[in-house]
Amino acid sequence: MSNRFILSLDQGTTSSRSILFNHIGQIIASSQKEYTQHYPKPGWVEHDPIEIWNTQFETAKEVLAQVENDNATIEAIGITNQRETVVVWDRATGKPIYNAIVWQDRRTSKYCDELKAGKWAETIQYKTGLVIDSYFSGTKLRWILNQVDGAMEKAQKGELAFGTVDSWLIWNLTGGKLHVTDVTNASRTMLYNIRTLSWDEELLNLMGIPASVLPSVKSSSEVYGYSNGELASKPIPIAGIAGDQQAATFGQMCLDVGSVKNTYGTGCFMLCNTGQEVIESKNNMVSTIAWQINGETTYALEGSIFTAGSIVQWLRDELGIIRSSAEVEDLARKVEDNGEVYLVPALTGLGAPYWDQYARGAIIGLTRGSNASHIARAALESIAFQTYDVLKAMEADIGHPIKELRVDGGAVVNNLLMQFQADVLGVPVYRPTILETTALGAAYLAGLAVGFWKDVDEIKKQWAVDECFQKELNPDRVEKLLAGWEKAISRAMKWEEE
Numbered sequence: 023m024s025n026r027f028i029l030s031l032d033q034g035t036t037s038s039r040s041i042l043f044n045h046i047g048q049i050i051a052s053s054q055k056e057y058t059q060h061y062p063k064p065g066w067v068e069h070d071p072i073e074i075w076n077t078q079f080e081t082a083k084e085v086l087a088q089v090e091n092d093n094a095t096i097e098a099i100g101i102t103n104q105r106e107t108v109v110v111w112d113r114a115t116g117k118p119i120y121n122a123i124v125w126q127d128r129r130t131s132k133y134c135d136e137l138k139a140g141k142w143a144e145t146i147q148y149k150t151g152l153v154i155d156s157y158f159s160g161t162k163l164r165w166i167l168n169q170v171d172g173a174m175e176k177a178q179k180g181e182l183a184f185g186t187v188d189s190w191l192i193w194n195l196t197g198g199k200l201h202v203t204d205v206t207n208a209s210r211t212m213l214y215n216i217r218t219l220s221w222d223e224e225l226l227n228l229m230g231i232p233a234s235v236l237p238s239v240k241s242s243s244e245v246y247g248y249s250n251g252e253l254a255s256k257p258i259p260i261a262g263i264a265g266d267q268q269a270a271t272f273g274q275m276c277l278d279v280g281s282v283k284n285t286y287g288t289g290c291f292m293l294c295n296t297g298q299e300v301i302e303s304k305n306n307m308v309s310t311i312a313w314q315i316n317g318e319t320t321y322a323l324e325g326s327i328f329t330a331g332s333i334v335q336w337l338r339d340e341l342g343i344i345r346s347s348a349e350v351e352d353l354a355r356k357v358e359d360n361g362e363v364y365l366v367p368a369l370t371g372l373g374a375p376y377w378d379q380y381a382r383g384a385i386i387g388l389t390r391g392s393n394a395s396h397i398a399r400a401a402l403e404s405i406a407f408q409t410y411d412v413l414k415a416m417e418a419d420i421g422h423p424i425k426e427l428r429v430d431g432g433a434v435v436n437n438l439l440m441q442f443q444a445d446v447l448g449v450p451v452y453r454p455t456i457l458e459t460t461a462l463g464a465a466y467l468a469g470l471a472v473g474f475w476k477d478v479d480e481i482k483k484q485w486a487v488d489e490c491f492q493k494e495l496n497p498d499r500v501e502k503l504l505a506g507w508e509k510a511i512s513r514a515m516k517w518e519e520e
C-alpha cells in the first residue's frame with residue numbers, strides 16, 4: 023500500500039489545490055495556486071474558466087512530480103469543487119463562451135424576485151430543496167444563454183455544454199470525452215429534482231434552458247472515466263465527485279444522522295446529515311444531496327453563509343489593516359473585546375438564514391476610541407455570529423439541539439475565532455488533525471470506488487481531533503453580544519433597495 027495514493031483535486035473559490043493522500047489518510051504531497059477574481063460590476067463575480075483549468079492542472083502535475091521517483095501508483099482521482107459556479111463552453115472547440123459566473127454573483131437577483139412574485143418558491147423548494155436565490159446555478163445559466171450573442175441558438179442546436187466546475191475539470195481531464203456531474207453538484211443548480219433524482223423538465227422550461235446543454239448526472243463514487251495522456255502517461259480512473267461542502271461533510275466522517283460540520287473558507291457552510299430523508303426546512307435552510315454511494319442517496323440540511331474568511335481578505339486587500347490573513351488574530355487580540363463595534367459582512371448580500379440579496383456590509387457602533395483591532399475582532403466575531411444564526415435555524419428544523427460541531431477550512435487555524443465560536447454556540451467545537459477535509463472527502467469517495475478502501479468502516483477510524491474548544495465566556499456576556507449582533511444585522515438588511 024505504501025506507494026499507492028489517491029489524487030484529490032480541490033477547486034476552491036480562491037485557489038486550486040491538488041493533494042495526494044495515502045492509505046491512512048495522510049497528506050503526502052500538495053500544491054496550491056491562487057487565481058484571479060474578476061469583479062466587472064458591483065455585485066458581479068467572475069472567474070476565467072481557462073485559468074481555473076490551468077491552475078488545477080499545474081497543481082496536479084506538481085504533486086505528481088513530487089512522487090515521480092518513488093515508483094508511486096495513483097489509484098484514482100477524486101474531484102471536489104466550489105459549487106453553483108457556472109461554466110458554458112462550445113462542445114466543438116472546448117472553449118468557454120463566457121467567464122464562469124461565480125456562486126457569489128448577484129446579477130440575477132431581479133429575475134429571482136420575479137420567480138418569487140410568480141409564486142414559484144414552494145414548488146422550487148419542494149423539488150430542489152432550495153430557496154430561490156441568485157446563489158444557485160440555474161438563473162446564472164439562463165443569463166449566459168440569454169445575454170451572450172448567439173448562445174441560445176447554439177444551445178438549441180446542441181452545440182453548447184453547461185457544467186459546474188466539476189464537469190468543466192472532467193471535460194478537460196478527459197480531453198472532451200466526458201460531460202458528467204454528480205448528484206451533489208446537480209442538487210445546487212435549482213434545475214435538479216432531488217426527490218426523483220433527475221433534471222426537472224418544468225424548471226428547465228420555466229427558465230428556458232434546453233436540456234441538451236446538461237451533463238449526465240452520476241453518483242458521487244464510481245469510475246466515470248479516465249484521465250487522458252496529458253496528466254500522466256497511464257490513464258488514471260476518475261472515481262469520485264462531490265461539491266466541496268458535501269466532500270467536507272464526508273471527510274469529517276459526518277456519517278450518522280444528526281452529525282454536523284461547518285467549513286470556514288471564503289464562506290461558511292454548515293451541513294447536517296439527515297439520512298435518507300429530505301427535510302423541508304421551515305427555517306430558511308436548504309435541503310441538499312450529501313452524497314450517493316452504491317445507489318443509496320444521503321441528504322443534508324445546509325446553512326450557507328456567503329462571507330466568512332473573505333471578510334479577512336477584505337481587511338487585508340481593501341482596508342489594508344493586515345498584510346496576511348494570519349495577522350488578523352494578533353491584531354484582534356490587542357483588544358479585550360469588540361468595544362461594541364459590529365461588522366456585518368454582507369458584501370454579496372446575506373445567505374442563510376436571512377436570504378437578503380440586497381443586504382450590504384456595515385461597520386457599526388464606532389466611537390472615538392474604536393480602532394483597527396476592534397474592527398478585526400468584529401470581523402472575526404461576525405463569522406461566529408452568522409454560524410450561531412444558522413445553527414439555531416438548523417436546530418429548529420431538526421427539532422433537537424446540536425450537541426457538537428466539527429470544523430474545518432482555511433480560517434479554523436484561528437484560535438481566537440474557534441474559542442469565540444465555542445463561547446457563542448455553547449457547544450464543543452472539534453478541530454480535526456487533517457484540516458483539508460474537503461480534499462480528503464473527495465479522496466475517500468474515489469478510493470472507495472476503486473477498492474483502495476474496503477468500506478467506510480475502514481476510513482472512519484482515520485478521523486482524529488487536534489483540539490476541542492469549550493465555552494468559557496459567561497452567558498450574560500454572550501447574550502449581550504448576540505443582542506448587539508441582531509441589531510447590527512437589522513441595519514444592514516435591504517440596504518440596496520433603500
Ligand SMILES: Nc1ncnc2c1ncn2[C@@H]1O[C@H](COP(=O)(O)OP(=O)(O)O)[C@@H](O)[C@H]1O
Pocket residue numbers: 034035036037286287288289330331332333334335347348349350351431432433434435436
Ligand atoms: N488565520 C486566519 N484567520 C482567519 N481567516 C483565515 C486565516 N487564514 C486563512 N483565513 C481565511 O480562510 C480563507 C481560505 O480558506 P480556504 O478553505 O482555502 O477557502 P476556499 O476553499 O473558499 O478558497 C480565506 O478567506 C482566508 O482569509
Ligand SMILES: O=P(O)(O)OC[C@H](O)CO
Pocket residue numbers: 033034035036103104105106125265266267287288289326
Ligand atoms: O470554495 P469554497 O470553499 O469557498 O466553497 C464555496 C461553496 O461551494 C459555495 O457554495
